[in-house]
Amino acid sequence: MSVVEHIQEFRRRLLISLGGILVGTIIAFIWYQTSFWGTPTLGEILRDPYCSLPPEARASFSGSEVDDCRLLATGPFDPFMLRLKVSGLVGLVIASPVWLSQVWGFITPGLMKNERRWTFVFVSIAVLLFVAGAVLAYFVVAFGLDFLLTIGDEASMAxxxxxxxFNFLLSLLLIFGVSFELPLIIIMLNLVGILQYEAIKDKRRMIIMLLFVFAAFMTPGQDPFSMLVLAISLTLLVEFAIQFCRINDKRKDRKRPDWLDSDDLSASPLDTAVGGEEAPQPVQAPAPVDGYQLRGSAPMADNGANRASTSFKKGGSAFDDVL
Incomplete structure (x- = not known):
């Protein structure tokens, strides 16, 4: 394809992806307050961690004893903009099969068969890891809110x-999802030969400390429960990636011939074992040499003087081959 054709192909796939995201956003916008087939609404799902808090930890604006579990809006456009923002993010997730397939269809023609296979495997694992991190964060956020909102409930009410x-919730989901991609990055670096097991096997303490520091700074609420869950989860995933590096490097060493590890300036050892290429071979008995004589003369004894002064030939003169 020419450059113009590549641009046209990119534009076509981009429009299809944007169309899919728009449809997903519309579905999420309707789902925000509408239940489909008895399922909870999107607003209820996202508010559930907040509603799971004890009623005395939340402010009530209705004045009744009924637990309405509502969030505060300080501006006339806040509910609409919040609903639109959440619908856009959820629509991006709903339409992910569409835009991921378009991205895959655009890059596939430029890849080899094995590259397509490995790319598909890594993209699938990356999506699963992101979803696993987001789901874990969804169940963790309730414990983090409970700690943050009840730590000073004697003097104030949140x-x-x-x-x-929603900014707190979506930030936590995003941080957990992106952080769970770390072990996949380690595995990819090991497969391409950049990161070896020998380089990281003795640095586990430093890696664990850095993971705990990363969790402490990246969690939006800085509550101890969220930080601890994120750090422990990343530690387990990174340990799994390190063990994968160990197994993969051992597999590579079994396939690597010994002569590749020898010094370039030193000779390789001879293969003198029985059946080897450099093994001693038996010397065959010498064969007799045919005698030579001068043309028209009796056989002469073969000595150094005759060989030095006379040309020998079985038949014909010494220059027959030239003439």
């Missing part, structure tokens, strides 16, 4: 706005 709560 009244969360919808914007602050």
């Amino acid at each position: 009244a969360l706005t919808g914007d602050r709560y």
